[in-house]
Amino acid sequence: MNPNPLFPNRAATLSLEGAEASLARPPRLGVSACLLGHPTRYDGGHRRHEFIAAFLASRLELVPVCPEMEAGLGAPRETMQLTGDPERPRLVTTETGLDRTEFMERWAQQRVLEIETKRLDGFILKSGSPSCGWQGVKVRLGSGEVVREGIGLFARALAQGLPHLPVIEETALDDPGAWEEFISRTGAGTAGHLGLKKQKGSIP
Numbered sequence: 675m676n677p678n679p680l681f682p683n684r685a686a687t688l689s690l691e692g693a694e695a696s697l698a699r700p701p702r703l704g705v706s707a708c709l710l711g712h713p714t715r716y717d718g719g720h721r722r723h724e725f726i727a728a729f730l731a732s733r734l735e736l737v738p739v740c741p742e743m744e745a746g747l748g749a750p751r752e753t754m755q756l757t758g759d760p761e762r763p764r765l766v767t768t769e770t771g772l773d774r775t776e777f778m779e780r781w782a783q784q785r786v787l788e789i790e791t792k793r794l795d796g797f798i799l800k801s802g803s804p805s806c807g808w809q810g811v812k813v814r815l816g817s818g819e820v821v822r823e824g825i826g827l828f829a830r831a832l833a834q835g836l837p838h839l840p841v842i843e844e845t846a847l848d849d850p851g852a853w854e855e856f857i858s859r860t861g862a863g864t865a866g867h868l869g870l871k872k873q874k875g876s877i878p
């Protein structure tokens with residue numbers, strides 16, 4: 675997995691520095707709030723992920739963040755999608771075509787500055803979201819074709835503002851190797867050393 679889709683080389687360099695400067699405590703992780711069971715999705719639902727919401731939450735300090743709720747969009751709300759140039763997509767509501775790009779970009783940049791003060795060691799993001807998705811978010815091209823080449827607007831702001839921050843999507847948690855790599859990049863040690871070892875397809 676590409677550790678940072680916007681700054682791949684820089685992320686690799688800084689993550690090595692982080693791994694050498696081992697933390698004296700378990701990692702503090704940001705998490706997309708819906709993965710913890712918070713009712714933050716457009717329909718008022720959630721995407722609770724048991725490994726995160728039960729196993730990790732009982733062992734680590736997790737900091738929930740929901741860009742769309744925190745920005746004041748509320749729930750239920752109209753769904754949004756990325757459109758246009760995959761390199762610089764717009765964030766547009768699917769029914770009314772309201773363009774929320776600048777609004778969300780401004781909010782996300784400010785939120786990332788606040789997150790920096792929390793001294794997070796990593797972030798678990800919700801895949802596929804036009805706000806939180808890290809890789810392969812659907813982008814609707816002008817032709818109507820849909821490609822999976824986007825990054826969510828909040829995720830982009832994280833990558834730009836905190837390019838050294840280790841990030842993983844919840845879909846990658848089924849891969850014990852990806853999880854181990856993510857934990858080691860936080861600088862906290864190994865998943866086994868921290869009691870966070872994950873077996874494929876199980877919780878943990």
Ligand code: SF4
Nearest residue numbers: 707708740800803806
């Ligand atoms: S994916 Fe992100 S923006 Fe959407 S509900 Fe979850 S935390 Fe909120």
